[in-house]
Amino acid sequence: MSGDLLVIDRVIKRFGGLKAVGGDAGLSFSVPRGAFLGLIGPNGAGKSTTFNLISGVLKPDSGSVTLDGHNLSLAGAAKIASYGLGRTFQTPRAFPSLTVLENVTVGCDNRGETIASVALGRWRSAERELREKAREVLDRVGLSDRVDDSVGNLSGGELRMLEVARQLVRDPRILLLDEPTAGVDPTLQTKLSKILVDLHAEGCTLVVVEHNLHFLMQIADSIVVLQNGELLSQGSPQAIKSDEKVIAAYLGSEHAT
Amino acid sequence: MSQILLSILTFGCLFSVLTLSLNLQYARGGMINFGIVAYFAAGAYAYAIFTQEPPKGLDQYLFGFGAPWWVGFLAAAVASMLFAIITGWPTLRLRGEYLALTTFAFAEMLHSVLLNERRIGNGSVGLSNIERPEIGWMGIPEGYVYAGAAIILMLGTALVFRRLLASPYGRAVDAVRDDETAAQAIGKDVARLRFQVFVISAVPIGLAGALYAMITTLVSPDLFTAEVTFFVWMALVLGGERTILGVVLGTLALVGFQEIVRAIPYESVRTAQLAKSVEVMLTGVIFILVLRWQPFEALGRRSKKA
Numbered sequence: 001m002s003g004d005l006l007v008i009d010r011v012i013k014r015f016g017g018l019k020a021v022g023g024d025a026g027l028s029f030s031v032p033r034g035a036f037l038g039l040i041g042p043n044g045a046g047k048s049t050t051f052n053l054i055s056g057v058l059k060p061d062s063g064s065v066t067l068d069g070h071n072l073s074l075a076g077a078a079k080i081a082s083y084g085l086g087r088t089f090q091t092p093r094a095f096p097s098l099t100v101l102e103n104v105t106v107g108c109d110n111r112g113e114t115i116a117s118v119a120l121g122r123w124r125s126a127e128r129e130l131r132e133k134a135r136e137v138l139d140r141v142g143l144s145d146r147v148d149d150s151v152g153n154l155s156g157g158e159l160r161m162l163e164v165a166r167q168l169v170r171d172p173r174i175l176l177l178d179e180p181t182a183g184v185d186p187t188l189q190t191k192l193s194k195i196l197v198d199l200h201a202e203g204c205t206l207v208v209v210e211h212n213l214h215f216l217m218q219i220a221d222s223i224v225v226l227q228n229g230e231l232l233s234q235g236s237p238q239a240i241k242s243d244e245k246v247i248a249a250y251l252g253s254e255h256a257t
Numbered sequence: 258m259s260q261i262l263l264s265i266l267t268f269g270c271l272f273s274v275l276t277l278s279l280n281l282q283y284a285r286g287g288m289i290n291f292g293i294v295a296y297f298a299a300g301a302y303a304y305a306i307f308t309q310e311p312p313k314g315l316d317q318y319l320f321g322f323g324a325p326w327w328v329g330f331l332a333a334a335v336a337s338m339l340f341a342i343i344t345g346w347p348t349l350r351l352r353g354e355y356l357a358l359t360t361f362a363f364a365e366m367l368h369s370v371l372l373n374e375r376r377i378g379n380g381s382v383g384l385s386n387i388e389r390p391e392i393g394w395m396g397i398p399e400g401y402v403y404a405g406a407a408i409i410l411m412l413g414t415a416l417v418f419r420r421l422l423a424s425p426y427g428r429a430v431d432a433v434r435d436d437e438t439a440a441q442a443i444g445k446d447v448a449r450l451r452f453q454v455f456v457i458s459a460v461p462i463g464l465a466g467a468l469y470a471m472i473t474t475l476v477s478p479d480l481f482t483a484e485v486t487f488f489v490w491m492a493l494v495l496g497g498e499r500t501i502l503g504v505v506l507g508t509l510a511l512v513g514f515q516e517i518v519r520a521i522p523y524e525s526v527r528t529a530q531l532a533k534s535v536e537v538m539l540t541g542v543i544f545i546l547v548l549r550w551q552p553f554e555a556l557g558r559r560s561k562k563a
Contacts, residue, residue, distance in 0.1 A: 055442060056441070057438060057441075057442075076441070076446075077438070077441035077442065078440075078441045078444050078445055078446045078447065081441065081442055081443055081444035082444045086442070086443075087442055089438075089439070089442075093436050093438065093439035093442075094435075094436075094439070095431060095432045095435040095436060095439065095440075096435055097431050097434070097435055098428060098431055098432065098435070102428055105425075105428070106425075106428050106429060106431075106432045106443065107443045113425050113426050113429045113445075114426070115421070115426065115453065115457070117424075117426075118420065118421055118424045118425075118426050123424055123425050127425060130425075163439075166443060167442075167443070170443065170444070
């Protein structure tokens with residue numbers, strides 16, 4: 001199947017009287033199935049707000065977001081996640097009362113989470129598989145030696161990787177990552193870059209907000225540039241790098257090729 | 258002396274059920290319930306109404322079904338659960354202190370209704386025709402049977418809660434309390450989980466209410482004031498959140514202190530009044546000391562995470 005997986009159609013969101021996203025006409029762009037899209041723009045361009053509008057943390061004032069035929073503007077955040085949309089946050093979020101491993105296993109859609117299954121004790125066998133899977137994912141993001149640690153002992157970069165792991169274990173169809181390399185050391189960045197490339201190869205659609213353009217331009221296959229909540233430009237990394245408008249608004253002349 | 262011990266054990270375990278439920282709602286579910294007495298009252302009144310004889314003569318209450326004790330217990334569980342559903346549904350989306358205020362208001366509403374509505378609970382007089390079941394069982398004195406029932410109810414509650422929380426369900430509940438937004442991002446239905454925890458934890462409170470009515474053979478509005486709510490909160494703070502043993506020890510200590518003070522024989526009304534004031538002051542002092550050193554919580558931690 002091809003075509004667009006995620007369609008953002010004339011979305012407008014205001015905070016107070018100010019338009020955070022959408023300008024007058026509304027923000028529109030679409031993410032083809034299997035794409036690896038980079039979302040860039042100056043601070044305050046509305047990148048994280050766009051993520052929040054897609055994932056249901058915020059509701060658009062007008063316009064619609066559609067994921068594979070599901071109208072996300074009407075669904076709650078949990079429902080949207082159950083459609084196969086995963087996301088991380090600009091400030092990494094973890095569950096401090098759970099261990100590192102539990103922080104990942106909690107991500108699984110789990111039939112053990114109903115009262116009936118607890119009453120019947122049916123969750124135990126599934127739980128073993130979940131732990132196995134969670135360990136594999138933690139190994140993949142380089143946290144295999146922190147499995148039983150408390151999340152309070154993790155560094156900022158490790159928390160970011162933990163959040164990625166929690167989404168990976170869910171096998172998302174589309175994953176939105178908000179500044180995944182911020183606070184992550186170069187070794188982990190290389191690891192992360194490989195994870196994302198592998199995920200993409202496995203068929204996962206990716207949308208990545210990132211200021212680390214060196215990181216992003218190498219792995220993304222198309223770029224959307226936002227400015228003041230509006231679409232400034234859209235195209236291949238090469239085309240974006242030489243786009244006059246983008247250079248003026250965001251990249252600065254040293255990035256021009 | 259053994260009489261005091263028995264009543265400490267009985268009421269200590271009985272109120273531990275309330276503290277355990279509050280612990281589940283607050284420490285695990287992140288919900289502040291300042292109306293816990295209402296669920297206790299709902300259970301006690303339901304037990305009374307279902308087991309008492311139909312009204313006769315000058316009785317002003319309308320309902321009495323003369324049902325056996327176990328029907329009363331079932332009714333108590335259902336009544337408390339229903340009250341939790343009615344009060345939880347509109348309020349659980351509220352955060353922290355707003356939820357505290359609304360649950361408090363609901364409890365006060367129930368209290369006013371019971372105080373003024375003679376047709377349900379005989380108004381301020383209460384219901385006093387509650388019959389104790391015949392439990393002079395195998396020669397064991399009644400007092401011991403009730404203490405045993407309270408212990409069983411407490412252990413049952415602790416076991417059920419432990420089992421629930423040690424499962425993936427408990428993990429999801431913890432995640433929701435830690436960070437709602439992040440929990441939603443992994444598909445957790447925050448409203449559903451919170452509502453379920455609220456309703457589940459109301460059931461043991463209702464059962465404790467039924468046992469309380471059975472032991473005292475009387476339910477009246479002044480037994481179910483906000484003082485009960487604060488008592489349970491105090492016990493929870495004393496025992497320290499998050500450990501089952503700590504919660505139970507905290508409650509036992511608080512009940513124990515009150516029972517001992519109550520049991521001292523006074524020679525005059527004046528000394529009794531004086532003693533009452535001293536009790537309140539001493540409670541405060543002990544409270545501060547316990548908060549400073551948290552002995553019950555430490556003990557509980559050494560055993561197991563609740």
